[in-house]
Amino acid sequence: MSQGNVLEFEHVDHVYDGIDEVLHDVSLAIAPGEMFCLLGPSGCGKTTTLRLAAGLETLQRGRILINGSVVADGRIDVPPERRGVGLVFQDTALFPHLTVFGNIAFGLTGLGASARRERVMAILAQLGMSGFADAYPHVLSGGQQQRVALARALAPDPRLILLDEPFSGLDAQLRAQIRQETLAVLKDHGATALIVTHDPEEAMYVADRIAVMNEGRIVQIGKPEEAYCHPVSAFVTRFFSSTNAFEGTVRGGAVATPFGPVPAAGFADGAPVLVLMRPEALRIGPEGSPPREGGIGAARARVIDVRMLRRAVFMHLCMGDFEGRHVHFHSRDPGHHMPAEGADVTVTLDPAQTFVFPRPADP
Amino acid sequence: MVVVVSYVFVPSPEVWSHLARTLLPSYVANSVWLMLGVGAGTFVIGVGTAWLVTMCRFPGRRLFEWALLLPMAVPAYVIAYTYTGLLEFAGPVQEALRAVTGWGYGGYWFPEIRSLGGAIVMMTLVLYPYVYLLSRAAFLEQSVCVLEVARTLGRTPFQSFRSVALPLARPAIATGVALALMETLNDFGTVQYFAVDTFTTGIFRTWYGLGEPAAAAQLAATLMAFIFVLILAERLSRGRGRVHHTSTRYRRLPGFRLEGARAWLAVAACAGPVVLGFVIPGAALSAWSVETAGEMVDARFLAHARNTFVLAALAAILAVAVAVILAYGLRLRPNRLMAAAARLASMGYAVPGAVIAVGVLIPFAWIDGVLNDWARGLLGVEPGLVLSGTIVAVTFAYLVRFLAVSFNTVESSLAKITPHMDEVARTLGMRPARSLARVHLPIMWGSLLTAGLLVFVDVMKELPATLILRPFNFDTLAIRTYQLASDERLADASSAALAIVLVGIVPVIVLSVAIARSRPGSRGGGREGAES
Numbered sequence: 079m080s081q082g083n084v085l086e087f088e089h090v091d092h093v094y095d096g097i098d099e100v101l102h103d104v105s106l107a108i109a110p111g112e113m114f115c116l117l118g119p120s121g122c123g124k125t126t127t128l129r130l131a132a133g134l135e136t137l138q139r140g141r142i143l144i145n146g147s148v149v150a151d152g153r154i155d156v157p158p159e160r161r162g163v164g165l166v167f168q169d170t171a172l173f174p175h176l177t178v179f180g181n182i183a184f185g186l187t188g189l190g191a192s193a194r195r196e197r198v199m200a201i202l203a204q205l206g207m208s209g210f211a212d213a214y215p216h217v218l219s220g221g222q223q224q225r226v227a228l229a230r231a232l233a234p235d236p237r238l239i240l241l242d243e244p245f246s247g248l249d250a251q252l253r254a255q256i257r258q259e260t261l262a263v264l265k266d267h268g269a270t271a272l273i274v275t276h277d278p279e280e281a282m283y284v285a286d287r288i289a290v291m292n293e294g295r296i297v298q299i300g301k302p303e304e305a306y307c308h309p310v311s312a313f314v315t316r317f318f319s320s321t322n323a324f325e326g327t328v329r330g331g332a333v334a335t336p337f338g339p340v341p342a343a344g345f346a347d348g349a350p351v352l353v354l355m356r357p358e359a360l361r362i363g364p365e366g367s368p369p370r371e372g373g374i375g376a377a378r379a380r381v382i383d384v385r386m387l388r389r390a391v392f393m394h395l396c397m398g399d400f401e402g403r404h405v406h407f408h409s410r411d412p413g414h415h416m417p418a419e420g421a422d423v424t425v426t427l428d429p430a431q432t433f434v435f436p437r438p439a440d441p
Numbered sequence: 442m443v444v445v446v447s448y449v450f451v452p453s454p455e456v457w458s459h460l461a462r463t464l465l466p467s468y469v470a471n472s473v474w475l476m477l478g479v480g481a482g483t484f485v486i487g488v489g490t491a492w493l494v495t496m497c498r499f500p501g502r503r504l505f506e507w508a509l510l511l512p513m514a515v516p517a518y519v520i521a522y523t524y525t526g527l528l529e530f531a532g533p534v535q536e537a538l539r540a541v542t543g544w545g546y547g548g549y550w551f552p553e554i555r556s557l558g559g560a561i562v563m564m565t566l567v568l569y570p571y572v573y574l575l576s577r578a579a580f581l582e583q584s585v586c587v588l589e590v591a592r593t594l595g596r597t598p599f600q601s602f603r604s605v606a607l608p609l610a611r612p613a614i615a616t617g618v619a620l621a622l623m624e625t626l627n628d629f630g631t632v633q634y635f636a637v638d639t640f641t642t643g644i645f646r647t648w649y650g651l652g653e654p655a656a657a658a659q660l661a662a663t664l665m666a667f668i669f670v671l672i673l674a675e676r677l678s679r680g681r682g683r684v685h686h687t688s689t690r691y692r693r694l695p696g697f698r699l700e701g702a703r704a705w706l707a708v709a710a711c712a713g714p715v716v717l718g719f720v721i722p723g724a725a726l727s728a729w730s731v732e733t734a735g736e737m738v739d740a741r742f743l744a745h746a747r748n749t750f751v752l753a754a755l756a757a758i759l760a761v762a763v764a765v766i767l768a769y770g771l772r773l774r775p776n777r778l779m780a781a782a783a784r785l786a787s788m789g790y791a792v793p794g795a796v797i798a799v800g801v802l803i804p805f806a807w808i809d810g811v812l813n814d815w816a817r818g819l820l821g822v823e824p825g826l827v828l829s830g831t832i833v834a835v836t837f838a839y840l841v842r843f844l845a846v847s848f849n850t851v852e853s854s855l856a857k858i859t860p861h862m863d864e865v866a867r868t869l870g871m872r873p874a875r876s877l878a879r880v881h882l883p884i885m886w887g888s889l890l891t892a893g894l895l896v897f898v899d900v901m902k903e904l905p906a907t908l909i910l911r912p913f914n915f916d917t918l919a920i921r922t923y924q925l926a927s928d929e930r931l932a933d934a935s936s937a938a939l940a941i942v943l944v945g946i947v948p949v950i951v952l953s954v955a956i957a958r959s960r961p962g963s964r965g966g967g968r969e970g971a972e973s
Contacts, residue, residue: 129864132864132868133867134864134867157867157872158864158867158868159867159868159869159870159871159872160870161868163868164868164869165864165865165868167861167864167865169859169861171859171861171862171864171865173862173866173880173884174884175880175883175884184866184869184879185868185869185870187870230865230869231865231868231869234869234870236868240868
């Protein structure tokens with residue numbers, strides 16, 4: 079156990095009564111002031127991990143430490159009220175019978191009345207909600223409720239703050255704004271946070287580090303850009319964005335694709351592989367244009383369908399027959415160039431957005 | 442309950458075989474006829490009026506929506522006494538008849554109210570609101586869209602009622618009829634007064650007349666078998682008839698406009714039960730009360746009222762407190778044991794008061810006996826009856842019988858509080874007990890009051906358990922009504938009966954307000970509203 083981490087999980091296993099989420103050998107460590115994100119599809123175990131940290135689930139195997147002291151190891155089980163963690167839910171779970179002031183002051187039990195008032199008002203001022211101290215939760219908008227929930231969790235100055243899908247209940251435009259505010263407030267308090275989300279973009283926006291989870295295991299931990307640019311598995315790649323998939327076999331350190339050979343370092347000759355190409359990896363040029371610098375190949379494709387999607391042009395491309403297979407690809411081309419449907423274009427592949435993973439051999 | 446079942450195995454062969462030969466067949470026959478009659482009556486009146494006021498438009502509909510609940514406030518024994526007073530030979534109706542026609546005694550036929558048929562009518566009149574209440578709630582919950590689809594597929598309004606609305610509401614209707622039948626089996630005052638021998642009267646007679654607690658317990662156990670079949674039937678019909686609402690769109694109800702003769706028919710159909718079940722008995726009771734109030738509302742009446750209030754308030758507070766502990770315990774530790782305890786506790790409502798009384802008295806009397814022996818041996822004094830024959834026994838019996846009422850209310854209110862609320866409170870430093878005091882109880886306050894009120898009124902009306910278990914010389918308003926009526930002093934009984942009915946109206950109002958709010962889309966105000 080290394081000193082100085084706010085939260086540590088050591089080889090945590092967890093099984094429900096045969097259903098739902100399970101955890102297998104989860105280990106992680108969060109440094110002071112860090113925004114740490116658990117990212118994964120629903121049922122991957124991220125919420126269970128958060129609830130174990132809060133003490134809302136009883137640990138089965140492994141060890142959990144907060145600020146270097148054990149809070150759960152199968153024998154010790156510090157109850158949630160003594161762990162010093164703050165909790166924010168998507169549904170806010172504000173106490174409907176208390177005012178905004180009452181909600182935020184709820185956890186401030188050790189303070190005198192005036193110190194309490196001061197603290198609550200300071201947090202409200204910071205969130206721009208000074209005028210709402212005496213309002214009841216039901217008169218607030220969704221965004222305001224979310225702010226109060228955050229203020230309530232922050233007020234007792236917890237060592238660790240846990241956020242469970244905190245922005246999912248908000249509509250798209252408000253979400254971006256509240257996300258930004260929340261991040262600013264958390265940073266301002268020097269808080270350490272564990273954030274659970276299923277939205278990769280949200281994770282990349284708020285997190286200093288991301289742990290990608292799948293089927294109860296942490297499959298990759300790293301900075302957002304590492305996870306995005308160097309995914310360790312097909313699952314991680316696909317979770318961050320949609321992809322084109324192409325199955326091939328390694329011959330002489332490369333896989334033959336309709337675009338040309340894609341390097342596959344470290345694979346044995348004859349190994350079956352899966353090539354994943356992000357739609358952004360397909361660079362579109364007019365028919366007959368030369369291959370782009372650093373790109374792979376200059377393949378000809380026919381445009382089946384083309385649509386403008388705000389920042390990029392989405393195309394459905396047919397590349398004809400390749401080794402006896404009829405191949406289709408999707409591309410997402412930045413800019414606003416729209417070829418006509420049925421026109422031919424030249425496609426170059428960007429190797430930085432193309433990933434090769436092993437796959438089970440053909441049956 | 443356990444005691445009653447265990448006594449089945451205590452042999453008392455001669456009494457039992459005597460009973461089985463002589464009285465048991467008539468107990469069974471009367472109870473079955475009573476159930477069939479009341480079941481059919483409550484079904485027709487309850488479902489019919491519920492459909493009319495929910496789906497049709499006619500004069501006075503909004504009034505009937507809640508007025509149809511009023512007969513619920515009248516205990517069956519009170520309405521039985523009242524109609525006997527009105528319809529007996531010397532009553533005002535027959536006197537008027539004789540005055541008009543000039544007939545003399547025996548010169549004409551008049552229905553005998555004190556009969557099995559009379560009992561069926563009396564109980565139907567006050568028990569149909571159970572069916573009305575639940576089927577109306579079911580009709581309100583139904584999406585109008587399915588009815589509209591039925592109409593576009595060529596059904597008339599009545600056909601779509603029969604082929605769509607009725608099957609959809611079946612589980613609710615079955616529950617309503619089952620409740621009415623449980624109340625029927627629970628009834629003591631009516632059947633005793635009408636001399637219709639059923640299980641409840643049999644239990645009393647065996648206990649007091651023959652002095653045979655074991656045989657009484659065996660009768661009680663036989664009665665429990667009936668109840669068990671009822672519960673099972675209700676569960677089964679719910680299980681098979683699992684209804685999922687496929688459409689979640691709620692629109693204004695269709696409101697078939699009835700005009701002319703049909704409108705007046707609808708008014709008559711709704712007014713009938715209200716007038717017969719509430720207005721006439723209420724008016725008669727009021728008239729008699731005015732006549733007799735001078736001598737009947739005396740110090741004893743006030744003492745009885747105070748006794749009633751003390752008992753009912755005590756039972757209500759206890760029932761709510763135990764319900765909160767059970768429901769919160771179930772929320773904290775939702776394991777099988779807790780769930781079973783909660784289920785068992787809420788079974789009490791199905792058990793007739795007489796059975797519970799027998800079940801409470803036997804062990805309590807035994808404990809008292811042991812306690813007295815022990816005290817005599819050790820201290821040379823006898824403390825007397827500590828449990829049985831004291832307020833403890835009767836309160837405990839109320840708790841067993843009415844815990845279900847408070848538990849269901851508390852549990853459903855607790856279920857509306859998201860578990861996230863508990864978790865947030867804990868991370869903010871609250872132990873579960875403090876979180877109950879600071880978060881859950883304040884949020885549930887309204888429901889706790891409702892639960893207490895329901896128990897209060899039920900206790901006030903309760904007759905058989907009170908009759909068996911009350912302390913010596915500790916009479917309540919229900920007991921006073923029963924005793925005066927038994928002495929054929931029907932008019933003198935009216936002030937106590939009227940008091941019971943008046944207090945009984947309060948939960949009827951609470952219920953009708955709750956139903957008006959329950960329909961999705963009709964904002965009932967309150968704090969849950971205004972989510973984003």
